[in-house]
Amino acid sequence: VTRDESTWEFEIRLLLETIFFRYKSDFREYSLSSVRRRLALALKKLGLDTISQLQDRLLSDTTSFDVVLQCLSVPTTEMFRDPPYFKSLRENVLPILATYPSVKIWIAGCSTGEEPFSMAIMLHEEGLLARSLIYATDINPISLRRAEAGLLRIEDIQKHTSNYQKAGGKASFSEYYSTTEKGSFLRQDLLERIAFADHSLSTDSVFAEVHLVSCRNVLIYFGRSLQNRVFDLFNDSLSPRGFLGIGSKETMRFSPAYSAFEEFDAANRVYRRRIA
Ligand SMILES: C[S@@+](CC[C@H](N)C(=O)[O-])C[C@H]1O[C@@H](n2cnc3c(N)ncnc32)[C@H](O)[C@@H]1O
Secondary structure: HHHHHHHHHHHHHHHHHHHHHHHHOOOOOOOOOOOOOHHHHHHHHHOOOHHHHHHHHHHOOOHHHHHHHHHHOOOOOOOOOHHHHHHHHHHHHHHHHHOOOOOEEEEEEEOOOOHHHHHHHHHHOOOOOOHEEEEEEEEEHHHHHHHOEEEEOHHHHHHHHHHHHHHHOOOOOHHHHEEOOOEEEEOHHHHOOOEEEEOOOOOOOOOOOEEEEEEEOHHHHHHHHHHHHHHHHHHHHHHEEEEEOOOOOOOOOOHHHHEEEEEEEEEHOOEOOOOO
16 A cells, blocks of 8 residues: 555545634535545646645645635536426426415525526526525635626537527527626526525525525535535425425435435436425
């Protein structure tokens, strides 16, 4: 066993403690194998060779944490990602939410906003937007700032458009953004219905009662005990008979909170709270 192989786990755990105490960001319960891959990327970006070097750097140079956070938080996203999920929400969940006087939705781990943007478009097309509020939360301040501006990457628009169509979009995707010399931006009336906030699934608690939680491609980076914490948090945040949507590679089957839910659309990972 090389030094690297026997010590990487200790070094990473120590580094995550440092990050927690120095920067208050808690990655200690994330899946170690994914943290290891993401830190390898951070080392490369910072031109460092070892986790111990990164440890020193983080203590002396706070700007290096921006690079580490960017790597550890994995901001990859796109609009109407996994179109059948959105189609299922549109066809099966929104008609139920349409019977409520107002609709509250929480997108946890919203990254640069593409998931809440998609939700706002769908609510608009189903005639629900005016009485809906979308809470969109994340731990990455760079992503949240971009999301708040409604900025879309021009190079992603083709992908967004094709996802939108596959997800059952009823209009032309180009109706929903405008392009200026500063970039492409989501329409203001859609953006207005989204409240962006800094909230950590690792350390923060319930902040509102909602009818639908959508948390996709986030839990995949967490260890089992953190996943369990988050499922309990969602259970506590949902109204009776509320909905929970998670990512295509994620399941809640192994969590204690599973018994509080029924599988509403198992293929698309949509769960519904049972009556307690
Ligand atoms: C891969 S993106 C998923 C974005 C979007 N939900 C999607 O499916 O396209 C993962 C997001 O989870 C966020 N995240 C990671 N840990 C988090 C935590 N403890 N609390 C809240 N958000 C977190 C990251 O900052 C990142 O923006």
